Structures are given as C-alpha cells and as structure tokens.
Amino acid sequence: MQPDIEIYLKDADQEAVHAWLTTAFKHCSDWRRKGSLARCDCDGIEVTWYNKAVGSWHSLLFASSATPWDSDLACAQAAFAALAVEIRCAPGSWQEADGEADADRWLKVNAQGVEEFTWRS
Numbered sequence: 001m002q003p004d005i006e007i008y009l010k011d012a013d014q015e016a017v018h019a020w021l022t023t024a025f026k027h028c029s030d031w032r033r034k035g036s037l038a039r040c041d042c043d044g045i046e047v048t049w050y051n052k053a054v055g056s057w058h059s060l061l062f063a064s065s066a067t068p069w070d071s072d073l074a075c076a077q078a079a080f081a082a083l084a085v086e087i088r089c090a091p092g093s094w095q096e097a098d099g100e101a102d103a104d105r106w107l108k109v110n111a112q113g114v115e116e117f118t119w120r121s
Helices: 014-024 072-083
Strands: 005-010 032-034 037-042 045-054 057-062 087-089 105-110 113-118
Touching: 005 072, 014 037, 014 045, 014 057, 014 072, 072 087, 072 105
Parallel strands: none
Antiparallel strands: 005 057, 005 087, 032 037, 037 045, 045 057, 087 105, 105 113
16 A cells, blocks of 8 residues: 555546545545645545646645555546546655656556656656
8 A cells, every 4th residue: 555645637627536536435525725726535535636736737646545546556547537538647656765767757547558658747
C-alpha cells in the first residue's frame, strides 16, 4: 500500500471527478474551494484537487493509504474508466533518495492502455 494516492487528469471537469468520487466512496462532501484548490472529504479521507497543477493537468491527491485503490496506477485506471480522459501517475512511491532520474518516470493511462514514459514537469 502506498501512503497516499495522487493522479493527474488531463482537462478533466471537476464536477465529473466529484461525481466519480461519489461512486467510489460511500460518502463525499461537496468541494470546499479556495483559489485553485478544492477539498472534499470522502469516507474520512481528505481529497485535494489542484486545478491546473502542471499546465492543463489537474492533480487529485488522496491523503491516506485507506482508499479503494492499492496504488496510484489502480486509481488512475479507475479514473480513466469513469472519466475517459488521459490520466498520469507515478509508477510507485517516490522519495528524494530515489534520485532525480526516477522522478521523471511516469505512467499514462488512456484508450491505448498503460504506458511508461518520461514526463519532465
């Protein structure tokens, strides 16, 4: 299990993402917005939406390991299935000790499946 889950969504609609969250969790509060950030609570897990965190990519961060998914990739695949927008995620947990080269390793999930690539964000 990862300590948290984070995915990046290409041009995703925030309300569509919230609708997906309400199907993945038993209860999700409404978004609480502050600037380019929005937060909601889903089954006791703080979920943070960073609007256009990297260019046109929005970040969705689940601040817990107790999500319905055991990895960023599992979450990314579920998000793609529900939202039909390209999703990017790290191939696993990354820490600074892992080095700069590994920081640019990413997975993308889209209609072609899952592919590893280099994303210099």
